[in-house]
Amino acid sequence: MKILKYKLQFLVLFLLTLLTACVYEPIDGTVEPDPGGTTNSGNFKADFSGKTWTAKETQAIISGNFIEISAINAKGESFGIMIEGAAVGTYAANINILAYTPTGSEYGYWSINDDNPSEDTGSVTITSINTEAKTISGTFHFKGYWSDADNPKTPVTFTNGVFKDIPYITEAETADTFSAKVGGANFIDTDILTSLIGSGTTEFIAIGAEDANSNSISVNVKSNLTAGTYQITGNIATDVVQASYTTLSDINFKAVSGTVTITSITAERVKGTFNFTTNGATPFVITEGAFDVEY
Template structure:
């Protein structure tokens, strides 16, 4: 479950990027096979009504399932499951979120006051590799993610979906590196734009088959060039981290080089050394991703 270590507003924002502009933009940069498609079905009941999506998309990658559904009002659901197989997944150990229109917050499946609370589940009933569709059901109790402005929790019931999906191999994104001289082979790649104005970062992350992860943060206002990591998170224009089963380690030196950046894609290289009793040395890093 370490891929979901950001059980905070950061992750809410991370998931809500899936719902931007009522079109799913997967966090690993996947291009939609049919932009604006309404061929998928996604429904859920709450507030005495049935909510129905007008646009849907899903991705099945190394060991993640990501699903997004939006309607014409700008409301949306996002589901992120750590697993890529038929089965039932606990909502509080994964993530399900409903976002009303016009807000950076949402009702999500984690009670921050009691993270172990059983808030519901998502059941994947079918992953049809011939028709490339994924089907399932879900229900969950959603807690408002802005704890400074609490709202009454919402029960979401009778959730059901059948959605066309694409795979990690179809994304065209690239993220590679070496950790202590050993190749880091990514199975899942994530991107998101977090923050606003001068504090907006493009976050790029990847996870390998052993669930070790590397992440890079780049200010979205940057142009091509090389930028240093000095461990000063307030002033550094780029950041980095590495995580394994023992915890997360922040980059304290190194650099990120941006070789190309457009309105929706960024390419470059990186290297850094982390903090920790035994620092990790990340070298020969490369990325070419949509964000």
């Protein structure tokens, strides 16, 4: 489970790019039929709590050695799939991520049991990647555990999951770039994920990148910032910019000093530079960091 921490952090951010402001009643077994239908963005459906859930919009990204798929219905409920792999085949749910997220929630039903991470909770099968039409198809099923460990809920079983002809783009087509040095050595990203997390005055633009060895760097900047240089002190309650470095062994080292410089920021894109030093007995020193990403 070497990439578990990375994926748990960033799949939620990926899903948040699709969420709407719709209001609905959370999963309770009596959810009203979906008023929306599918569009020409592919088909995605699954059964749970006595109903068939059907997506209105879908999207997918194939980048590096990852496949990310998301779907949303007219009420704002969403599904997300993120797997380590970029080929036809079957992938275990408990070492990848399958998730259902209620509208506007930062929590959802995830395919990982925190109390028993080795539990076989299901799988996702990629049946086709059409490189000419640039679509992806497959099936899935999983047992979902509520991701807020402090407020557990009864697990939900999702069955008969199908996604067909979901259009995908590659990382190169996003035009996003990310670079840095870790201890003087170049950090070469194989995957970049960005999105918004939080709401109102606590909303952050989250930028994350992972290398081929599953080490990852994340940089968060408050979404209402303007161009300028901002200090990292390690106090996440007050810092308007934050950063961290996560190793192959899933150990997360938080930045305790450094800066993030925003050179330009719009409603859709942010560009800047960064450097920071982490906590830990042997701190990581990240230098020459730079990003230019859409969020």
